[in-house]
Amino acid sequence: MLDLDRVRADTPGCVDRVFLDSAGSSLPPVPVLDEVIGHLRREAEVGGYQAAAERADDLADVKVAIAQLIGAQPADLALVESATRGWADFFYSVPLGPGDRILVTEVEYASNAIAAFQRARSSGASVEVVPSAPSGEIDVDALHRMLDERVRLVSLVHAPTNGGLINPVREVVDLAHGVGALVLLDACQSVGQVPVDVRELGVDALSATGRKWLRGPRGTGFLYLRPELARTMEPAALDLHGAQWAEETGYRLAPDASRFEFWECSVAGRLGLGAAVRYLLDLSIDEVASAVSARAEFARTELASLPGITVRDLGGHRSGIVSFTVDGIDPAAVRESLAADDVTVTVSGRGSTWVDMTRRGLDDGVLRASPHYFNTFEDVERLVVSVAGL
Template identity: 80%
Template sequence: MLDQQRVREDTPGCLDKVFLDSAGSSLPPRPVVDAVVSHLRREAEVGGYRAAAERADDLAEVKASIAELLGARPEDIALVESATRAWADFFYAVPLSPGDRILITEVEYASNAIAALQRARTAGAHVEVVPSTPTGELDLEALHKMLDERVRVVSLVHAPTNGGLLNPVREVVDLAHGVGALVLLDACQSLGQVPLDVVELGVDALSATGRKWLRGPRGTGLLYLRPELARTMEPAALDLHGAQWAEESGYRLAPDASRFEFWECSVASRLGLGVAVRYLLDLGIDEIEQAVSARAEYARTELSTLSGVTVRDLGGQRSGIVSFTVDGVDPNVVRKSLADKDVTVTVSGRGSTFVDMSKRNLDGVVRASPHYFNTFEDIDRLVAAVAER
């Protein structure tokens, strides 16, 4: 069982206010902040190069911790600046030819969809949307009918940014691999709140951020690649970290996923990410999943009792994201009203998940995302604040 008192003491930002935006940018625990700040101070004392060299073992441990969380190997992890960068780095490395097909979901995140549309236009490929079931998940039967040998990649959003459903993964992977297609899992909103084992899931690549459910610093992200791909795919962009200038007219790629990394980075932020992942591992991802799920379901139940409030979450299996609307009130007005009462939520607009929101005729939803450091009293304060709108 989680030590609620300890995790709240480690999270001073949650003590005097209600913070419900871990799906946006969560509150990092004190050890993460200390790790980042202390390294920045060390850089100020001895310079960035020497400070980084002093922490070489700790930097290597960052990938080891992420690999432990994902059931992967450290050499199959690349550290980057964001989930979007991780997703794009893999996607732009997938060879595309005229007539090739890219499959995305109805809940595709806008950054992914824009990249897919851009590459389709330049390569002469086609982007197609896999329909959802009436309960919101990707329709596996529809996917099966759409798959053929021209499908090169299936982009699967595990947990959408605008609501609480979780999409099936292994089933999608098995279907896609049956025609030789790659599966890129967008785990931006799931890593850190639900268990993920890349070997069990069978995905070819996984992208995620540090700032959300992992509670790491902003400006951190990660890309996992299946071992064979980590050794054979060539990124669209390289520098002297991802490759070596081996001869005047040639270069040699790094032998693993580090070929997708660039040399320049925020060392302090990466150290903070490592501390955040280790903090999560020490607590236990299963315990975190139970805590997040309990708080999210409690929020959905209590919000549903309010007149004029509609919970918009779909899916049979749900994440910690709780989305709702208030009749006749712009979601941004609701967000501002809650902020005035020291309750932090955010708004997910149509532009972030255009197909799904348009299909449901929603311009925006209020998004509350409780983490394990939240109490049920926090949820009560949210519900009371919505009722007083």
């Protein structure tokens, strides 16, 4: 059972307002703040190089903690600046040529889609959208029909940015691997709020961010690669961290996923990410997932009971993202009205998930509330009362 008093005491930002935007950028707990700020102060005292050297063991432990969380090995992890950076680093390293096919879902995130279109244009490959089932998840039967030996990669969003469903992963992986395709999982909105085990999922790569459900600092994230790929795949870009200048005109790649890392980074940010993951591990991801689910389902039920409010979430297995619209009122105006009541939500615009939003007629976007485990049910009730007051 979560100690709600303790986690709220560790989260000063939730005391005077109702913060429901952990799907955007969550509130870091005090231990994360202390880690980041403390290291920045140390850099000011002795310089960045010495400060980093003093924390070499702690920096190595960041990967150990992440590996424990997602069922990986530290050598299969690369620390990066964001989920988008991790996703792109892998994607741009997958060989593509004329006639190759890239499959994406209707809920593909805009940054991923734009990268796919760019590479298709430059390589002669094609980008095709796998339709959603009526329930909202990827249509696995349709995927099966679309797959052939020309498919090089299937991009799957685990939990969409614009609504509360969670896509099936293992079925997609098994089908894709049957034709030799890779599966890249965007876990930006899932890691930190639901259990994620790469051994069970079987994905070839997974990207995640620190700032959302993990409650880490901005500018942090990680990329997981299946062990064979971590040892053999060559990144599209390298520096002297991912490879060594081994001869006059040659180089030697790092032996593991660190080949996808660059030398320069925010050491304070990475230490903060490690502190955030350790904080989550101490709480238990199962306890966190249960708390997030309970708060999100309560929000959906209460919002749906209000006249003029439509909850837009699809899917049989749902995440902590609650999407809804208010009849006759622009989502941005609703967001500002709620902010005046000290209730923080955000708007997920059409451009972030263009295909899904367009096909569902959500041209103005949706409001997005994302309660975390540090929120109380009273917080959710305040959201509902504020919405009702509109």
